[in-house]
Amino acid sequence: MEKIMKEDFDKLNNDFFYVAKRKFNVDLYNDITSVYISDVLISLYFEGQRTNSNIAISLVGSFVGNTVIKEWGGQWAPNSFSVKGVGLNKIVVNPFSISHQRLTKGVNKTLFNQLQSVGIKANNEDINLKLDENRLREVFNKLFEDGWWPISKIYKKNYPNYVRYEMAYIVGVMAKYLKDKDYVKQKFSELLEDKDMIYYACVVFQNCLFPDFLDKIKEIIEGKDYSNSVKAQAINALLGLSNDDKLKILDFIYGLIFKIHNPVLKLYAGNLIGTINSEDNIRWINEKLLDNNTDELTKLALLVSVQILRKKEFNKTLLSLFFDNNISNSFKDEIIKTLHLLPISDEIYQIRDHYDKFDMKNKIGFINIVLFSDFKNKKELLKDLLNHENDSFVKGYILSAIDNISS
Structure with missing residues (x-):
C-alpha cells in the first residue's frame, strides 16, 4: 500500500x-x-x-x-x-x-x-x-516579459478585496527581482497617486519598498486621514526595507511601539522590530522588557519581536519576567509560548522548580519547551514529571512527548 x-x-x-x-x-x-x-x-x-x-x-x-x-x-x-x-x-x-x-x-x-x-x-x-536569488531573478523576469506581472489586477474593482490583496502581494514579491527598476518605480508612484489604491500600494511595499517611497509611508503611519487597516499595511510595508535601511530609521521604528495606542497596530510594530537583526536591537528589546516604565501591552508587542528573532540572549530576560510576582498570569502565559520558540537548554531547570504551581495550560507549554529544546536530558526530565503528575490528561501528553523522543 x-x-x-x-x-x-x-x-x-x-x-x-x-x-x-x-x-x-x-x-x-x-x-x-x-x-x-x-x-x-x-x-x-x-x-x-x-x-x-x-x-x-x-x-x-x-x-x-x-x-x-x-x-x-x-x-x-x-x-x-x-x-x-x-x-x-x-x-x-x-x-x-x-x-x-x-x-x-x-x-x-x-x-x-x-x-x-x-x-x-x-x-x-x-x-x-x-533562496537561490539568481534563479528567482531569472524566473520572475521571464514571467514579467511574458506579461504575467499582475499590477493591472490590483485596479479591478469588481475583484473581491482578498484577490486584489493577493495580486498586490505578488506584485511586490516579483518586483524585488525585476531588472527594470525605473518602470517598477513609475508603477508604484501611480498606485500612491490614487487614494483608493494606497492600501494595496502598502501591501506591494511589504515585499519591495524603495527608499524613494519611505516618506510617504511615514506620513501614512502618522497621519490622521488614514484608517487603521491602511496604517497596519503601512507598518508592514517597512518590512520591505533591507536590514541596513531599517537601521537608518531605527528611532522612528522604536517610536512607533510607544506612540501607537491601538493594540493591534502595536503588535504590528513589535513584529517589525523583530525583523531587525542586530546586537543593539536585541539589547534594546531586553532593556525595554525589563523596564518597569514599559506598560504590559508594549511588552506583549516586544514578545512578538522576541518570537521572530528567536535569540538565546532573550532567555535570561524572559525567565526574570516569568518569576516576577508583579507580572500578570496572562503575560506569563505568553512568556511560556515564547520560550517554546527559543534555543533554551539548562535554563529549563529554573522553570522546572515552579512546575507544580502551573495550571494545565502552562504545564503543556513547559512540556513543549522541553520537547523542542536543546536540553540533553529531556527524556529523563519528562519521566520525572510523569512520576509526579496527577492529572491524567497531562500524563498522557508527557507519555506522547516521551514517545516522540524515543521514535
Whole structure:
C-alpha cells in the first residue's frame, strides 16, 4: 500500500511540475526556491478562482510533501497524507493541510512561510532556507516579459478585496527581482497617486519598498486621514526595507511601539522590530522588557519581536519576567509560548522548580519547551514529571512527548 501511495504522490508531484511548465514555461524542482516560486504561480494560475478543489490541493500537497522529504528527510506515512520522521525530532507534517490553507486563505498563509516554520520546529534552530536569488531573478523576469506581472489586477474593482490583496502581494514579491527598476518605480508612484489604491500600494511595499517611497509611508503611519487597516499595511510595508535601511530609521521604528495606542497596530510594530537583526536591537528589546516604565501591552508587542528573532540572549530576560510576582498570569502565559520558540537548554531547570504551581495550560507549554529544546536530558526530565503528575490528561501528553523522543 505504501509503495502504491508513494507512486501516486510522485505522479501528482510531477503533474504539478507539468502545470507550471505548460502554463508558465517555468521549471520547478523539489527545493525551497521552487516553493517560493510556486506561491507566485499558484496565485497567478487561480487569480481569484481559488477553490477547495481536491485536485488542486492534491497537486500542491504532493509537491510540498516531496519537497519536505528532500529538504528535511522523512518519508510518506503509509495510509495517510502525512510525512513522518521529519527533522531531528521526527515530527509529522501534513502537506495537504498546508496546501489547503494556502489555496483557501491565500498569501496570509504562504507555503514558504509555513515550510519555514516546519523546518524550525523540526530542528529547533534557524535552518538554512537560503533562496537561490539568481534563479528567482531569472524566473520572475521571464514571467514579467511574458506579461504575467499582475499590477493591472490590483485596479479591478469588481475583484473581491482578498484577490486584489493577493495580486498586490505578488506584485511586490516579483518586483524585488525585476531588472527594470525605473518602470517598477513609475508603477508604484501611480498606485500612491490614487487614494483608493494606497492600501494595496502598502501591501506591494511589504515585499519591495524603495527608499524613494519611505516618506510617504511615514506620513501614512502618522497621519490622521488614514484608517487603521491602511496604517497596519503601512507598518508592514517597512518590512520591505533591507536590514541596513531599517537601521537608518531605527528611532522612528522604536517610536512607533510607544506612540501607537491601538493594540493591534502595536503588535504590528513589535513584529517589525523583530525583523531587525542586530546586537543593539536585541539589547534594546531586553532593556525595554525589563523596564518597569514599559506598560504590559508594549511588552506583549516586544514578545512578538522576541518570537521572530528567536535569540538565546532573550532567555535570561524572559525567565526574570516569568518569576516576577508583579507580572500578570496572562503575560506569563505568553512568556511560556515564547520560550517554546527559543534555543533554551539548562535554563529549563529554573522553570522546572515552579512546575507544580502551573495550571494545565502552562504545564503543556513547559512540556513543549522541553520537547523542542536543546536540553540533553529531556527524556529523563519528562519521566520525572510523569512520576509526579496527577492529572491524567497531562500524563498522557508527557507519555506522547516521551514517545516522540524515543521514535
